Amino acid sequence: MALDPLKMRYFAKIAELGSFTRASGELGVAQPALSLHMRGLEEQLGVQLLNRTPRGVVATEAGQTLLSHAQAILRALDQAEAATKEQAKYPTGDVSLGILSSICPTLSIPVIEECSQRFPKIRLTISEGDSQALRAAVDTRVHDLAVTLDSVAKPTSMPLFEEMLYVAGPSGEFAVDATLTVQEALGLPLILPTRRHGIRILLERQALIFGRELNIVREIEGVASTKAAVRAGLGLTILGRGAIHADHENRSLSAIALTHPGLTRTLVLDMPVNHPPTRAVTEVRKILLAVVRNLGAEGHWACLSPKVSASQ
Incomplete structure (x- = not known):
């Protein structure tokens, strides 16, 4: 005994x-x-x-x-x-958060700042990538959380927000009062990622709906390289607001929202299935959702996530 x-x-x-x-x-x-x-x-x-x-x-x-x-x-x-x-x-431990590359600059900094201030003992690692890589990392538990495009229904996925898509061009490309429809944008000389990327898949679906072919002049992997090519005058591109907002504000790029109808993409928070989160992961998740809501209130996107109570 x-x-x-x-x-x-x-x-x-x-x-x-x-x-x-x-x-x-x-x-x-x-x-x-x-x-x-x-x-x-x-x-x-x-x-x-x-x-x-x-x-x-x-x-x-x-x-x-x-x-x-x-x-x-x-x-x-x-x-x-x-x-x-x-x-x-004061929860402790490692938390790995993956964020879609195009919105990582917008979303990551406030999450890091809030986590450092409230939970200094949590070791938060943030990685950026495309949707396919992020989903694979969640499924293999490399990431505890990931903000990615909505494409595969999972019981652990939570809709976060809808983000408007914009056509981006070199500085001064578009007049202040210019408008551009989705159908018109499909015929522009576009720099896009390869077919495995969510934004390319979305645009190809739109091309099928309108009976058009995408006018792809170059394929480039990576948001930063794509924007550099646009600034160099090699073509235009279509990105979410989070990817081009800062460039538009500092006038290194010009951007115009797609209209008639507006074109959006849905982003979700993905988590591993059958793997209960640690206290540290839960707290980072709460911070992430709060940051998403705050940025939504500032006009970055239209929030879909409900308020999270202290018990969630």
């Missing part, structure tokens, strides 16, 4: 203080109850642990052996309790 930690705590206190009376006062346990616990412990071990003397209680040789082990065990239990309570207040 395993030793009872409570009895060990009582025994250690009695041996350390050398008195049942003093131990009773510190522990808040009646002296007869302490005596009963000690008799039970001695019977379980088959040895006498304490000697009563006129000057108090003294541990026997066997009692001294048990006391040294009990003190170490009780210290470990106290440390475990303190660490657990500390983690409940």
Whole structure:
């Protein structure tokens, strides 16, 4: 039979203080109850642990052996309790968050700042990539969370927001009051990623709807390289608002929203299936959802995610 930690705590206190009376006062346990616990412990071990003397209680040789082990065990239990309570207040651990490359600059910085301020013991790693790579990383648990395009229905996926798509060109390409329909945009000389990318898939679907062919002049992988090619005058591209907002504001690119109808894409928060999140992952998830809502309120996108309560 395993030793009872409570009895060990009582025994250690009695041996350390050398008195049942003093131990009773510190522990808040009646002296007869302490005596009963000690008799039970001695019977379980088959040895006498304490000697009563006129000057108090003294541990026997066997009692001294048990006391040294009990003190170490009780210290470990106290440390475990303190660490657990500390983690409940300040969660710790590694969290890997993947974000679609085109929105990573917009979304990652406020998430990092908020996480660092509120939970400094969480080690947050952020990686950017395309939707296919991010979904694979979630499925293999390389990422705990990923913000990616909505393409595969999963019970652990949560819709986050709808993002408007824009045609981006060199600075000064579009007049301030210019408009552009989706059908017109399909015929522009476009720089697009390969067919495995979500935005390419979305545009090819639109081309089928309108009975048009995409006018792709170059295929380039990577948002930064695509924008560099556009700035160099090698063609135009179509990106989400998050990818071109800063460039449009500093006038390194010009951009125009697609209209009649507007063209949007849905982004979701993806998590591994059948793998309960740690406390650290849960807290990062809450921060991410709050940042998405805040950026939505600033006009970056139309939020789809509900408010998350403190218990989620």
